[in-house]
Amino acid sequence: MTTSRREFIHTSAGAAGALGLATMAPWLAACNQTESGSTPEPTPDPMRILILGGTGFIGPHQVRYALERGHTLTLFNRGRTNPELFPDIEQLRGDRDNDLTTLEGREWDVVIDNSASIPRWVRQSAQLLKDAADRYLFVSSISAFADFSQPGMDETAPVATIDDPTIEEVTGETYGALKALCEEEARTAFGDRALIVRPGLIVGPGDPTDRFTYWPVRVHRGGEVLAPGDPTDPVQVIDARDLTAWMVRMLEGGESGTYNATGQPTGIGAFLEEIRTGVESDATFTFVPTGFLEEQEVRPWVDMPVWVPPAEDMAGFGSVSIAAALGKGLEFRPLDDIAQDTLEWFRTLPEERQSSLRFGIDPEREVEVLAAWKEAQAAG
Numbered sequence: 001m002t003t004s005r006r007e008f009i010h011t012s013a014g015a016a017g018a019l020g021l022a023t024m025a026p027w028l029a030a031c032n033q034t035e036s037g038s039t040p041e042p043t044p045d046p047m048r049i050l051i052l053g054g055t056g057f058i059g060p061h062q063v064r065y066a067l068e069r070g071h072t073l074t075l076f077n078r079g080r081t082n083p084e085l086f087p088d089i090e091q092l093r094g095d096r097d098n099d100l101t102t103l104e105g106r107e108w109d110v111v112i113d114n115s116a117s118i119p120r121w122v123r124q125s126a127q128l129l130k131d132a133a134d135r136y137l138f139v140s141s142i143s144a145f146a147d148f149s150q151p152g153m154d155e156t157a158p159v160a161t162i163d164d165p166t167i168e169e170v171t172g173e174t175y176g177a178l179k180a181l182c183e184e185e186a187r188t189a190f191g192d193r194a195l196i197v198r199p200g201l202i203v204g205p206g207d208p209t210d211r212f213t214y215w216p217v218r219v220h221r222g223g224e225v226l227a228p229g230d231p232t233d234p235v236q237v238i239d240a241r242d243l244t245a246w247m248v249r250m251l252e253g254g255e256s257g258t259y260n261a262t263g264q265p266t267g268i269g270a271f272l273e274e275i276r277t278g279v280e281s282d283a284t285f286t287f288v289p290t291g292f293l294e295e296q297e298v299r300p301w302v303d304m305p306v307w308v309p310p311a312e313d314m315a316g317f318g319s320v321s322i323a324a325a326l327g328k329g330l331e332f333r334p335l336d337d338i339a340q341d342t343l344e345w346f347r348t349l350p351e352e353r354q355s356s357l358r359f360g361i362d363p364e365r366e367v368e369v370l371a372a373w374k375e376a377q378a379a380g
Helices: 005-018 022-032 058-068 119-129 175-193 214-221 240-252 268-279 290-295 323-327 335-346 363-379
Strands: 048-052 072-077 090-093 110-113 135-139 194-199 201-203 224-228 237-239 257-261 284-288
Touching: 048 058, 058 072, 058 240, 110 119, 110 240, 119 135, 119 175, 135 175, 135 240, 175 194, 194 240, 201 240, 214 268, 214 335, 224 268, 224 363, 237 240, 237 335, 240 257, 257 323, 268 284, 268 335, 284 363, 290 363
Parallel strands: 048 072, 048 110, 072 090, 110 135, 135 194, 194 257, 201 237, 224 284
Antiparallel strands: none
């Protein structure tokens, strides 16, 4: 089964931006509070941190952890996404597209840019702030790579390019190249004071896309579960809490440079087993080969989220090297804990939302595909 880069990037880039976050409010409200017993020791040198964004998916985790570490935060955004969050934190209103006025004449120690996928946005903010902050962290994506044909690719692998760098329409064809250009804008303004982080699939409580959430929800339901490909096919995910905590620690340590930041490669079989443990399910897994799934028009990443067949131009998608980030202290909580936490969060959402997962195969269609696979096996 061939999953083109365009098809993959399209579903990756478009999902989070197109989905409303209103149903996340019950969980996001908890981000105004510190988890009991979880507060790390304050850092010796608290920083003044400006976050561009801060109230979407990864932002609340980032804010909470930074507060627990003793830092002072300012959030800059339009005030449209979860504006009720963090009432005790300074909030500057503006627009990345055309209004940075409230940032003028201010100083911070570091800037975290969570919200840009258009190079002009990064150019405008980074150039404005290059003398107003010591460092600039830009949250990019492994989608910035030119392709995923080589397993184990590291930060030196070629990045995607685009014929017309002035294009600002974010699509499956442009997203990766635009992210790469965003990285360059951050480096141009801040030089060796720029920190570029390239996450892979970010998961955990609060994820509005259901790309990972499908699996804890489906496995918890039990019964025979359609599982894709070969159990050894590699997948990589990173919990938003682990990612954001590491980014804050990187800033505390004065780090710069470019880092891939996704999870340790894990076979899809072990991945599903850990999820089963986490959600305490009696589900069984029936692995169906890639070729048969293709015949049945079962789509990787969409109908079978997280998983992409490790072949052709996507051979290395599930095994991107994170050696550099590991060397700088990137750590991961157990996958079974992530699955349990994600399921618990998802079950706080309205019933209507729970009944309409945004990724994953339809239950009736799953039954049909499993029956067809058994019939094919019986026929020899």
